[in-house]
Every structure is written in structure tokens, then in C-alpha cells.
Amino acid sequence: MERKIYEYGILGGGPAGYTLALKLAMSGACVVLFEKENLGGTCLNKGCIPTKSILYNTNLIYKTRTLTKFGINIDASGLDFSKIIENKNNTVEKLNKSLGLLLKSYDIEIIKEEVISFEQGRINTTDAQYECKKIILATGTIPAKIPGLETNNKTIFNSDGILNLVRLPESVAIIGSGAIGIEWSRIFSDLGLEVTLIEAQKNILPLADIDVSLRVERLLKKKRVKVEKNVTVTKIDGSKLLLSDGKEITSNIVLVAIGRSPIMPEHNLEFNYDGKFLAVDEKFMTNVDDIYAIGDLNGLSLLAHSAAHQAVELADYFLKGKMPEFFKKDIPSVVYGTPKVAWFGVTEQTLEKNNADYKKVLFPISAIGKSHTDDEIDGFVKILVQNEKILGVSIIAPEAASMLMQFMIAKANNLPYKAILNTIFPHPTFSEAVNEAVLAIDNQSLCLPKGKN
Numbered sequence: 453m454e455r456k457i458y459e460y461g462i463l464g465g466g467p468a469g470y471t472l473a474l475k476l477a478m479s480g481a482c483v484v485l486f487e488k489e490n491l492g493g494t495c496l497n498k499g500c501i502p503t504k505s506i507l508y509n510t511n512l513i514y515k516t517r518t519l520t521k522f523g524i525n526i527d528a529s530g531l532d533f534s535k536i537i538e539n540k541n542n543t544v545e546k547l548n549k550s551l552g553l554l555l556k557s558y559d560i561e562i563i564k565e566e567v568i569s570f571e572q573g574r575i576n577t578t579d580a581q582y583e584c585k586k587i588i589l590a591t592g593t594i595p596a597k598i599p600g601l602e603t604n605n606k607t608i609f610n611s612d613g614i615l616n617l618v619r620l621p622e623s624v625a626i627i628g629s630g631a632i633g634i635e636w637s638r639i640f641s642d643l644g645l646e647v648t649l650i651e652a653q654k655n656i657l658p659l660a661d662i663d664v665s666l667r668v669e670r671l672l673k674k675k676r677v678k679v680e681k682n683v684t685v686t687k688i689d690g691s692k693l694l695l696s697d698g699k700e701i702t703s704n705i706v707l708v709a710i711g712r713s714p715i716m717p718e719h720n721l722e723f724n725y726d727g728k729f730l731a732v733d734e735k736f737m738t739n740v741d742d743i744y745a746i747g748d749l750n751g752l753s754l755l756a757h758s759a760a761h762q763a764v765e766l767a768d769y770f771l772k773g774k775m776p777e778f779f780k781k782d783i784p785s786v787v788y789g790t791p792k793v794a795w796f797g798v799t800e801q802t803l804e805k806n807n808a809d810y811k812k813v814l815f816p817i818s819a820i821g822k823s824h825t826d827d828e829i830d831g832f833v834k835i836l837v838q839n840e841k842i843l844g845v846s847i848i849a850p851e852a853a854s855m856l857m858q859f860m861i862a863k864a865n866n867l868p869y870k871a872i873l874n875t876i877f878p879h880p881t882f883s884e885a886v887n888e889a890v891l892a893i894d895n896q897s898l899c900l901p902k903g904k905n
């Protein structure tokens with residue numbers, strides 16, 4: 453059997469693995485990257501990119517239906533759903549090719565094979581052994597299953613299978629209201645399907661601030677999505693779903709979106725786990741020397757930007773000895789569609805639970821001219837502060853993600869919230885809501901009437 457020697461062996465070519473490979477190769481390190489499927493991982497092939505491509509297209513369809521009030525009449529009745537899927541496939545393929553070229557330009561050795569097992573210092577594929585001083589596991593996650601409920605890609609789907617739906621049903625039940633469940637609720641409701649969203653917790657988007665959960669629920673209901681909270685699905689019998697509160701729902705298909713489970717090749721090592729995820733220290737090292745785990749696999753945050761950031765910090769640690777600071781950093785969360793939903797930091801319910809002393813502002817984006825020019829008035833900027841310090845921000849607005857970054861950059865640089873006011877914001881833009889919301893913390897917004905400030 454062939455044996456090869458490397459400094460770094462990276463398992464998994466998703467955002468965590470390929471970013472690490474790139475950063476190390478840029479400094480001339482000797483790297484080998486293993487990927488059993490397509491480069492880009494879940495994010496590019498089954499997650500961020502395909503869902504956002506579909507979401508963008510279906511949102512255009514929804515928008516088209518509302519254009520009559522602007523005097524524009526477009527007939528969107530001849531919808532060909534297969535074209536949306538075809539466009540999604542083309543987008544993924546194009547980005548896949550560019551990623552391949554990017555990695556090739558740095559001469560990264562890519563083994564397009566499954567790693568079947570590993571041990572300290574060694575990675576095994578079916579026909580070769582690779583000696584690697586350091587092993588970095590970045591094998592990610594797969595859709596979590598509901599015990600006893602198997603997906604069949606005909607009537608019961610998970611977030612992988614649903615991407616290749618060929619024919620649109622009339623109704624869909626979505627189990628789980630995290631980002632994936634909400635995004636698919638938006639996709640299917642934009643397409644005019646009957647959607648029921650089922651959540652086991654007492655609020656949808658359970659990890660978000662309570663005001664976000666409630667407003668997103670209101671937005672979904674405006675699109676006729678039925679929301680069932682505080683219930684679980686106890687039985688699925690053909691097209692009938694029985695809920696724990698005794699209610700029965702009829703639906704052509706079911707999408708299971710209840711979370712993710714980590715995957716790893718075989719090994720004989722005694723790893724420590726944090727719940728179901730691989731436990732790591734602040735340098736992303738597992739309890740086994742010279743074996744690291746980054747990205748979804750360590751469960752610190754199941755997001756592509758977190759996976760890539762961990763990779764950048766780990767490369768800096770390997771190459772320059774710089775200690776990673778991921779554990780101290782805020783992570784932005786975004787739910788896509790229109791309007792976007794974005795947040796970071798603590799939620800109001802956590803502050804309340806801890807009896808914390810805090811001040812809050814919930815600034816409506818309808819107070820900003822741009823929300824009216826764009827007919828997008830439903831949303832807000834919510835800021836939680838303690839003295840001068842930003843604790844958490846939640847935004848619902850078409851440009852929520854980039855608006856959020858203005859607060860995150862201020863906070864990451866230890867700036868007081870008032871520092872945001874030193875900048876002139878362009879008019880008319882949604883970013884004016886950032887400026888005005890900050891002013892509103894001290895009752896100084898120039899857009900809110902006396903008494904509402």
C-alpha cells in the first residue's frame with residue numbers, strides 16, 4: 453500500500469476544511485485535503501448556497517404577485533418549478549468549479565476519496581495511507597433524524613432530499629422552526645403551497661430574541677403559514693400527521709428540519725464529547741494530541757462563517773502561534789428571505805432570566821423613508837445595552853445582515869454604542885435605522901414622535 457508524508461492532513465472539504473487548506477497552503481505548508489463528495493461541503497452543495505438560490509427565485513415570484521399595486525401586471529401563473537431547481541444546480545456547479553480552481557491555484561493536494569479510518573498521525577483511504585503530523589477533522593454534520601421516522605424522498609424529506617424535489621405538492625408540513633425550517637416555510641409559501649410549521653418549543657426560532665420569534669411568526673402568518681407551537685409529531689400515517697396535543701394535520705409531504713448530527717470516519721481513539729459533538733479546547737484541539745476538530749463537527753456553532761473563521765484562527769495558531777479567540781467572539785445568525793432576520797449577542801429573555809440591568813430600544817423600520825420607497829415596512833432594530841456597552845442586537849429588515857455588521861464591528865472593537873453616531877449615514881437607506889435606533893436609546897431619534905422615543 454502506498455504511503456505518503458504530510459505536515460497537515462485535513463478531513464473534509466467544506467468551509468472549515470477548504471479554508472484551512474487555503475490558509476496553510478498560502479504560507480507554503482505541506483497540506484493534503486480529503487473530500488469524499490463535492491468540494492464546498494454542506495454549505496455549497498446542500499445548504500447555504502442552494503437554499504438561498506431557491507429562496508431568491510421564489511421571493512421574486514412572491515414579489516411579482518404584489519406588483520399590481522405599482523401598476524405592473526405580470527402573469528406568474530406559468531411557474532415551472534424545475535427551472536428553479538435547474539438554476540440552483542447551475543449556481544452550485546459554477547461555484548464548485550471556481551472553488552476547485554481557487555484551491556488548485558495554490559497547488560493544494562486534494563484526494564477525492566472517502567477517509568475510511570484514522571489514528572494519531574495516520575489517515576487511511578481504501579488504497580493508501582497518509583502520514584500526517586497533525587490531523588484536522590472537518591467532516592461536518594448530516595441531517596438529524598427523528599427516531600423511527602425514515603426519509604424516503606417521496607413523502608418524507610430532510611434538508612438534503614428536499615433540494616431535488618421535482619414536482620410541487622399542494623401542501624407541506626415542516627417539522628422544526630430553526631433557520632432551515634423558516635427558510636423553507638418562506639420558499640413554499642411564496643410558491644403558494646399550504647404550509648404548516650411545527651415547533652416543539654413554545655416559540656419558533658427558539659434561539660432568537662423573543663421579539664424576533666414573535667415578529668417572524670406574524671410575518672409567516674401574513675403569508676398564510678400555519679404555525680403549531682409547543683407540540684411534537686407523534687405519528688405519521690400516509691398524509692396524516694398526529695400532533696402531541698391531539699390535533700391532526702393533513703399534508704402531501706413532510707420536511708424534517710430538526711437539527712444536525714456530526715459524522716466521522718472510523719477510529720479507535722477515546723475522544724471526549726460535548727453532547728453529541730466532538731469536544732475541543734480553545735485551540736480547537738481534541739483531547740487526543742495533534743488531532744483537531746473545526747466547523748460543524750465540534751458543535752460550537754453550526755454556521756458556515758463560524759466554520760471558516762475557526763479555520764482562519766487555527767491556521768494562524770499553527771503558522772504564527774497566535775491563540776484563537778473564537779470562544780470570545782460574537783457570532784452573527786441570519787435567517788434569509790424577505791425581510792432578512794439577523795442577530796448576535798444576548799437575548800432579552802436571557803437578560804431577564806439573569807435579572808440583569810439593561811436598557812432596550814425597539815426601533816420600527818417603518819420610521820425610515822427607505823422602508824416606504826421599497827414597500828418593506830415590517831421590521832425593527834432592537835438593541836440591548838448595559839451602560840455604554842452593546843449586549844445584543846436583533847434586526848428584521850431587507851438588509852438586516854449588513855446592518856447588523858455595523859453593530860458587530862463596533863462591539864468587536866470595544867466601542868460604546870454612541871460611537872456609531874460619529875458616522876454620517878446615507879439617505880435614503882435602511883442603515884439610517886441603525887443610526888436612529890442608537891439615537892433612540894437616549895430618546896433622541898429624529899424620526900420618532902415625542903412620547904414614542
Ligand SMILES: Cc1cc2nc3c(=O)[nH]c(=O)nc-3n(C[C@H](O)[C@H](O)[C@H](O)COP(=O)(O)OP(=O)(O)OC[C@H]3O[C@@H](n4cnc5c(N)ncnc54)[C@H](O)[C@@H]3O)c2cc1C
Pocket residue numbers: 463464465466467468469486487488489490491492493494495496498499500501503565566567568590591592593611632715716717746747748749753754755756757758759788
Ligand atoms: C439547508 C441548510 C442551509 C444552511 N444555510 C446556511 C446559511 O445560510 N449560512 C450559514 O452560515 N450556514 C448555513 N448552513 C450551515 C452550513 O452549511 C454549515 O455550517 C457548514 O457547511 C459547516 O462547514 P463544515 O466545513 O464544518 O462542514 P461541511 O460543510 O458539512 O463539510 C464537511 C465535508 O466533509 C466531507 N466528509 C465527511 N466525511 C468524510 C470522509 N470520511 N472522508 C472524506 N470527506 C468526508 C463531507 O463530504 C463534506 O463535504 C446551512 C445548512 C443547511 C443544511
